[in-house]
Amino acid sequence: xxxxxxxxxxxxxxxxxxxxxxxxxxxxxxxxxxxxxxxxxxxxxxxxxxxxxxxxxxxxxxxxxxxxxxxxxxxxxxxxxxxxxxxxxxxxxxxxxxxxxxxxxxxxxxxxxxxxxxxxxxxxxxxxxxxxxxxxxxx
Amino acid sequence: xxxxxxxxxxxxxxxxxxxxxxxxxxxxxxxxxxxxxxxxxxxxxxxxxxxxxxxxxxxxxxxxxxxxxxxxxxxxxxxxxxxxxxxxxxxxxxxxxxxxxxxxxxxxxxxxxxxxxxxxxxxxxxxxxxxxxxxxxxxxxxxxxxxxxxxxxxxxxxxxxxxxxxxxxxxxxxxxxxxxxxxxxxxxxxxxxxxxxxxxxxxxxxxxxxxxxxxxxxxxxxxxxxxxxxxxxxxxxxxxxxxxxxxxxxxxxxxxxxxxxxxxxxxxxxxxxxxxxxxxxxxxxxxxxxxxxxxxxxxxxxxxxxxxxxxxxxxxxxxxx
Ligand code: SF4
Ligand code: SF4
Numbered sequence: 498x499x500x501x502x503x504x505x506x507x508x509x510x511x512x513x514x515x516x517x518x519x520x521x522x523x524x525x526x527x528x529x530x531x532x533x534x535x536x537x538x539x540x541x542x543x544x545x546x547x548x549x550x551x552x553x554x555x556x557x558x559x560x561x562x563x564x565x566x567x568x569x570x571x572x573x574x575x576x577x578x579x580x581x582x583x584x585x586x587x588x589x590x591x592x593x594x595x596x597x598x599x600x601x602x603x604x605x606x607x608x609x610x611x612x613x614x615x616x617x618x619x620x621x622x623x624x625x626x627x628x629x630x631x632x633x634x635x636x
Numbered sequence: 637x638x639x640x641x642x643x644x645x646x647x648x649x650x651x652x653x654x655x656x657x658x659x660x661x662x663x664x665x666x667x668x669x670x671x672x673x674x675x676x677x678x679x680x681x682x683x684x685x686x687x688x689x690x691x692x693x694x695x696x697x698x699x700x701x702x703x704x705x706x707x708x709x710x711x712x713x714x715x716x717x718x719x720x721x722x723x724x725x726x727x728x729x730x731x732x733x734x735x736x737x738x739x740x741x742x743x744x745x746x747x748x749x750x751x752x753x754x755x756x757x758x759x760x761x762x763x764x765x766x767x768x769x770x771x772x773x774x775x776x777x778x779x780x781x782x783x784x785x786x787x788x789x790x791x792x793x794x795x796x797x798x799x800x801x802x803x804x805x806x807x808x809x810x811x812x813x814x815x816x817x818x819x820x821x822x823x824x825x826x827x828x829x830x831x832x833x834x835x836x837x838x839x840x841x842x843x844x845x846x847x848x849x850x851x852x853x854x855x856x857x858x859x860x861x862x863x864x865x866x867x868x869x870x871x872x873x874x875x876x877x878x879x880x881x882x883x884x885x886x887x888x889x890x891x892x893x894x895x896x897x898x899x900x901x902x903x904x905x906x907x908x909x910x911x912x913x914x915x916x917x918x919x920x921x922x923x924x925x926x927x928x929x930x931x932x933x934x935x936x937x938x939x940x941x942x943x944x945x946x947x948x949x950x951x952x953x954x955x956x957x
Contacts, residue, residue, distance in 0.1 A: 547909035550950045581916040584927035589937040594955035
């Protein structure tokens with residue numbers, strides 16, 4: 498594995514919380530790696546598991562999912578669904594021979610810019626340790 | 637006027653789709669009357685070389701069942717494609733990869749080891765495995781080459797229409813045959829079935845509570861299912877919400893939950909992921925621990941979510957094997 502492997506991470510983030518936290522991290526000038534490609538969702542509960550699988554299949558080294566803390570969902574229950582889908586998806590990915598550590602779910606509120614920056618940093622470190630996604634098509 | 641020529645061919649299949657043709661009962665006589673069958677290995681004696689000798693596109697339609705898992709199947713379906721105006725993927729295996737497609741959790745080496753070495757009834761001290769070519773004093777023997785990955789028909793050749801199901805039910809087969817013979821062709825790629833999910837026509841749909849919530853996942857052999865109630869609402873996995881309708885609710889009427897043989901509806905790209913999503917939404921779990929616990933109750937997620945569609949799922953096969 499090359500020393501300077503820079504993982505590509507797709508981030509599916511709820512606009513009411515984690516996406517806003519990313520904005521906050523930005524305006525607060527917090528340092529975090531630029532490996533994440535953010536995709537804004539109306540709610541983490543709108544994330545179809547097939548999007549995550551597709552991202553991995555297309556060669557994303559990691560997939561990050563950010564939703565609101567329990568009790569804070571703008572639509573009441575979206576994040577509860579995310580939680581359950583994530584648990585089953587993790588089990589499926591494992592059976593499919595994909596390292597489930599490549600997909601991470603975190604609850605980050607709009608006020609938690611610091612948590613956002615820290616989480617992304619940790620996740621990028623972890624993916625660097627895991628190395629490139631073996632599904633990545635040969636360049 | 638000469639009758640239109642029709643071919644029926646099988647690839648990696650169980651024979652059930654052939655049986656489904658025979659199950660047309662008296663209707664089969666109508667079909668046989670209307671067409672000239674030029675290839676049907678299970679029922680009639682034709683030679684591949686007769687097909688090779690035919691002009692291109694001289695067959696009106698080839699009905700091909702089974703998934704594609706070896707070089708002979710690949711060769712013949714490519715030949716039939718060349719000789720046919722239309723190709724119909726007949727049944728779940730040709731359409732989605734089907735049950736043989738579950739072999740995509742493994743590979744050729746593992747499968748051969750089990751089949752030719754490890755089964756209790758096999759004695760193979762010299763480790764002899766089938767080879768594509770074997771030279772013997774009398775000459776050269778050949779066998780089709782077995783592939784690592786099972787494919788659906790449209791991952792091998794261009795397909796015009798799909799007749800879904802394990803096996804396709806007689807009314808849809810007749811509808812398909814009549815439509816194709818009428819010359820009034822539907823748009824290419826049409827799946828000859830319903831456009832809606834199975835739940836919409838399921839007689840048990842009306843028993844669904846307004847808000848479905850299940851606390852545990854039950855397996856059908858562990859319970860005695862109520863013959864009237866929606867399986868899912870009872871916690872018994874039923875893939876109806878993520879499966880195309882049109883089968884006549886055959887399994888449901890036999891008090892068995894749906895396993896998805898008609899494949900996904902048009903807008904869905906991955907039947908298993910879609911069902912996973914639908915199932916998760918009705919589970920009663922409010923913490924990460926509770927969600928994990930219920931996920932653990934899904935014993936065989938690949939076999940459950942992709943029973944018929946692993947080769948046509950986004951991932952197509954288990955990775956790293
Ligand atoms: S989940 Fe199954 S039993 Fe319930 S309505 Fe749908 S197809 Fe019928
Ligand atoms: S109920 Fe489901 S598995 Fe049974 S025939 Fe219909 S689509 Fe296929």
